[in-house]
Each structure stands twice: as C-alpha cells, then as structure tokens.
Amino acid sequence: MDFSLSKEQTMMQQMLKEFAENEVKPLAKKVDAEHYFPVETVEKMAKLGMMGIYFPKSVGGAGADVLSYIMAIEELSKVCATTGVILSGHTSLCAAPIFENGTPEQKAKYLPKLCSGEWLGAFGLTEPGAGTDAQGQQTVAVFDEEKNAWVLNGSKIFITNAGYADVFIIIAITGTVVDKRGRKSKEISAFIVERNFPGFSVGKPEEKMGICGSSTCELIMEDCIVPAENMLGKKGRGFQLAMATLDGGRIGIAAQALGIAEGAIEETVAYVKERKQFGRPIAAFQNTQFELAEMKARVDAAKYLVYRAAMKKQDAMNGVKVRYSVEAAEAKLIASRTASDVTRRCLQLFGGYGYTRDYPIERMMRDAKITEIYEGTSEVQMMVIGGDLLK
C-alpha cells in the first residue's frame, strides 16, 4: 500500500501544522480549563474551507480528499482534541450522511451552509437506554397527515457539538416491521432536524473528564415538527444509515486519537531533553529512550491503520463499491488504545510535573480516554472486526 502523500496533501499538512500551532494551540488550555467551545477557531477553520474538506465544490465543499480531512483532525488533535472532535462530529456525522443519502433538494439546502461553516452539524443516535445497544431506541416519529410532517418525541444524550449546532441528524422509530416468521422489530428512520424546529431543545452541557470544551448535551424533542421532506434516506433504513455514518465517524475519531498520541510524544520529547536528573537530561537514560521508541513505533502502526481506512473511504467516495467498516473499526480500536497507553506513559516520563496543569500532558491523558468510548466502544469495534472474521 502506498502511503506517500500527494503534492496537495503535503501542502495541506504544512498549512494544518501552521494553523494548529498558531491558532489552536494557544487556546487549548483555556478550552480545557474553562470548558470553552472555541467559536473563533471554528470561524477561522470555516474561512479556510476546513468545514467541508472532502466534499466536491459542486456542493460547496473544498474539493480535497478524505485523507486530507483525516490529517486535519489529526493535526488539530495534536494540540487540542476538543477542536479535533468538533470538526469530526460536524463533517463525518452530519455533512457526510446528507452527502451520501440526501435528496438533491436536501443536499442543495444543507451542504453549502455546512461546508462553508455557516451552519455547524451534529448527530443524535445515543439515548439514555440505547448506547451500544443502538437498536434499543425510544425516540418515536409519528406522521401527521394534516401537517405533512413527522412529529418526534424522545431524547438523545451525549450529543457532540449540540450546544452550537444548527443541523442535527436524528434517528427515531417510525413504526414496526414484521419479518417472514412473524417476529416484530422496530422500524428505524433518520431525519434532518434544524435547531429552530418547533418542539426541539438542547439541554445542559455534560461535565466531562476530558475534551472539556466540546459541547456535549442532551437533545429533547417534545412534539417536534419535522417536515416530511426532511426524512433522510429511505423510511426504515435509518439504522443502516446510522451504522454507515459511524463507519466514517470512526475514522475521524481514530484520527483524533492518533493526533493526541502524536502530540503527547512531541511534548514529551521536548520535555525529556530539558529535564535534568542525576546531572543529565532524562533523555539520556535508556528507560526514556526505550519508552519513547516503543510508543513511536505503536503510533506509527496506528497511523497506517488510520490512513488505510481513510484511503478506503476515498475509494468509496470515488464510486468504487467497497465497505470500510472493518478498516475503520481496526483503526479506531488500535489508535484509541494507543492514545490512552501513550499519554499515560508520557505522563509517567513527565513525573510530578506531568500531573500538574502546568503541562498539557495530563489533559491529553484525560482527552485520550473518550476515544475508546464514543462512536462505538472498543468492544463494539471488536464485535465488528470479529463478526467479519467469523462470518
């Protein structure tokens, strides 16, 4: 497999590094400490075309490619994992399902504004009683002939970008289906819901261990009116749509995890050269060298899994009939575990200073944990990989 970057991707990486270093890193501490959603960074990203990186120009995107998008999440997450997930949630979980499943009208209405960053996107699948068991949905959509609209009732929790998003992809039950043997199951569909639709509201932000600036809230739908034309994809195909969306999202989270791990190593390499014990920099000790060497090798291994998944998704974007569920699951499983492992070991190299908020390493360790949980826990990733292996 060829992982060499194209001329454009190399320039993209250069621009992303400059942007992350100059615009994102200086805010990272505030984002964490004050649970601050970096609106100004999102505006700057929007100006540079980063809110619709891999979508074609015909729908308002920047006309780049999936790997460039993945590298954007990676570079942002190296210095601020919150900023990384804002981009991932917006692009992979909202713009992507509309691009992949939307009617021409839906695409024309939503994609230009999402890609330009005028609107921010989010995705609502998880409910209080439906986490890993995503089919245990309780949110119900009933069609109202008179209004020619769906009426949604229920709630969604842990929704990334919720407090600032304008457009939400919402998964809800639209009926029951009976299979050939007479067994009943829920019919699940997807909807595009705008923030100002009647009956829609956003709850309080969660207090979290990490990615503190990311706006994670509950969504409440009380007789929420969603016009008939806002059903996304075919009726009854919502679960498949959600799972396919998460396949893409997982590459984004894997890239976030990868970025956190790389950022932690960069910080640690700088620190061990400065910090002196027993009369020499701790970089001179073999334990430091071996720790960093193994971490670097693991991070590179994770990187190739993440880039491979991104390139497979690119094939799908180019019209090749491929699925990338397994590649995405492998990338997320390994990258998120690597992020947790690497940040913990890096903190150990920092010693007592690493445990303080004077250095970013404890933040990186807290931020890393979520990548093993959201958009499918590590256990879900293993179910996907194992299921495919033993089918």
Next chain:
Amino acid sequence: MKAIVCVKQVPDTSGKVAVKENGQLDRASMATITNPDDLAALEAALKLKDATGCEVDVVSMGPATAEGMLRECIARGADKGFLISGREFAGSDTFATSQIIAAGINYIGVEEDDVIFCGRQAIDGDTAQVGPQIAEKLNLPQVSYAAEIEKDGNALVIKRLLEDGFMKIKVQTPCLVTCVKELNEPRYMNVAGIFGCFEKPIEIIDFPKVENDPLIEADTIGLKGSPTNVFKSFTPPQKGAGQMLNGDDVAAQMAGILAKKHLI
C-alpha cells in the same frame, strides 16, 4: 486592474544557516520559506482583490524550485505565477536583480491602474534595495514601508511606517509599494486553494522572453552586471546565554555581578 506581487524564496533563518567554503550561502542545503515581508505584500494584494476583484499575479526570480513557493502563493489566493529563471541571471546582486525583475514585469505588462507590491526587504540580504530599484527602472512612483493601504479612486493612500512616526502619502497608480510585516497578518493557504493550485498557470520567464527589453544587456544582468562583490560571509559565533535578573534590587544585583568581574 491587477496587482503584481514580487516574492522571494529565502533560507529559513530559524533553521541552520549553512555557508559554503567560498563564503557564499549554501542555499541548497537549507530549508526555505517565503520571505515574511513578501507575505505581507501578498496579503495586501489579496485584500485589494477581496475589495475590487482584481487579478493577483505573483512573480519571483530564482531557481526552478521556487515554483513551489509560487504554488503556495496561489493556494493563498493569487491567480497566476511567473518565475523568472535562467542561467543568464545567475549571480545577480540587487542592481542586476532589479534590472531583470523590472524587465520581467514589463513582459507581464503594467497597465494604467496596476499596483506592484514588494516586501520591504528579504531576511537573507536585508538590503531593502530591490523594490525601490524596480520602481526606478520602470519609471513608476514608489512608496516604501507601507503599514496601511487604502484605495482612493485611481490612487492609493498609504501610511508609511518610519522610525520616529508615520507619514501619509497619496500616490497615483500605476505605482510600486513596499510593505512591512506590520501591515497585516498574512492569510493561510486555504483547502480549495491547495487543491486547485496545480491547475493554475505558472509561466517561466526565461532569457529569450526578455532579451529584447532595453533593461537587459550583457553588462546589466548576472554576475557580470553586478557591481557588488561578496567579500566573505560567515556565521557569527554564538553569544553565551544571558542571565535574567528579577526583583526590586536589580541595579544592586547588577552592580554586584559587575564588581565580582572587576568591571566596576
């Protein structure tokens, strides 16, 4: 109306500076960047484009590798690139360089309301000569050290940054303006720009394209046309680390240190 921006690829001075045995800079072994003042010039031109929709051309004189820098300028928003390149031009000092760039700009063509933007000076030579020399050779009015630029009909109102204050000057177009870093904050390359910059044209202006220009003579370009000779260049020895004094009694501390060294 169009804006022509002169840009130069310079060694990245935050990296290692390499000098060849003969005293010349070993440019090939050093990382390069776009000269910072030139980025301010490009940003000024792009702001003019934002306001008026004018075309922005970037022009550089240098080896073939400078094409990458021109692509980066296009990825930031410029429309076209021109690379003045040829072995006849090699070894030029500021006099010969401005002679050649002026001929290159003649080749591109300067019209009634065009503006030529240059950076104040390049961080490698620090001469601040090439911009003003180009203006002289093109017979254009020039304003150096621009810190603010406003368009006023077919004139520009420019605030010049001087050592002890400001000076406001109104200048008729076409004209040449040299810009300082303080003028603006250069924009980043944008995603669509990056993914479109390899389709945009970059024209090589070689010797045959300008040889008939009156500015180009055998003794006005290249090493032969350069009155300046570099006697020697070297990396100055590094100073030792300084010592920062803190507290209310810094003067007393300082006096103590100087006394200990028997300096006072």
